[in-house]
Amino acid sequence: QLQASGGGLVQAGGSLRLSCAVSGRSSRTYTRAWFRQVPGKDREFVAAIFRSGSTTSLADSVKGRFTLSRDNAKNTVYLQMNSLKPEDTAVYYCAGSERVIYSSIYRESSYAYWGQGTLVTVSS
Numbered sequence: 001q002l003q004a005s006g007g008g009l010v011q012a013g014g015s016l017r018l019s020c021a022v023s024g025r026s027s028r029t030y031t032r033a034w035f036r037q038v039p040g041k042d043r044e045f046v047a048a049i050f051r052s053g054s055t056t057s058l059a060d061s062v063k064g065r066f067t068l069s070r071d072n073a074k075n076t077v078y079l080q081m082n083s084l085k086p087e088d089t090a091v092y093y094c095a096g097s098e099r100v101i102y103s104s105i106y107r108e109s110s111y112a113y114w115g116q117g118t119l120v121t122v123s124s
Contacts, residue, residue: 002029004094007118010084014122018079020094020115029096029113032070032077033105036090036120043093048105049077057105062088084122091117 006018022029033048046066049056053070065084070077081088095111104110 001113002094002096002115004092004115004118006079007092007120009121009123012084012086012122012124014084015080015082016084016120018081018092018094018118018120020077020079020096022075022096030098031100031105031111032094032096033100033111034068034079034092034094035108036088036092037117038090043108045106046092047079048100050100050102055102057102081120084120086122086124089120089122091119093117 001022001024003021006016008016010016020032030051034046035043036046037043045059046062047058047068049068049070056068058066065082067080094115096113097111100110
């Protein structure tokens with residue numbers, strides 16, 4: 001139901017834009033989030049956006065570099081990643097759920113739907 005795309009190889013300092021599109025009932029994924037995972041490590045929260053698009057949350061590690069937006073007409077959420085660093089290298093997963101309490105947006109368990117992941121590689 002969630003389709004993540006836009007990953008690739010980029011040099012440090014470069015930019016990428018990830019997209020998370022939904023098929024089916026978009027109401028099931030009003031709140032969307034991005035998580036990322038490096039092999040051997042736990043999945044970590046990156047960013048989340050609520051239905052209106054006016055409320056977003058970003059992990060401290062990406063604040064000032066990543067921004068999140070959504071186009072509800074296209075049922076798509078975008079993660080714009082600028083000033084990429086090698087430590088941003090990971091598989092990025094899109095997640096969604098109909099309702100998520102703001103205090104729980106960082107939790108994987110808050111999201112009922114997950115995309116397949118897209119690999120972002122940042123070379124130094």
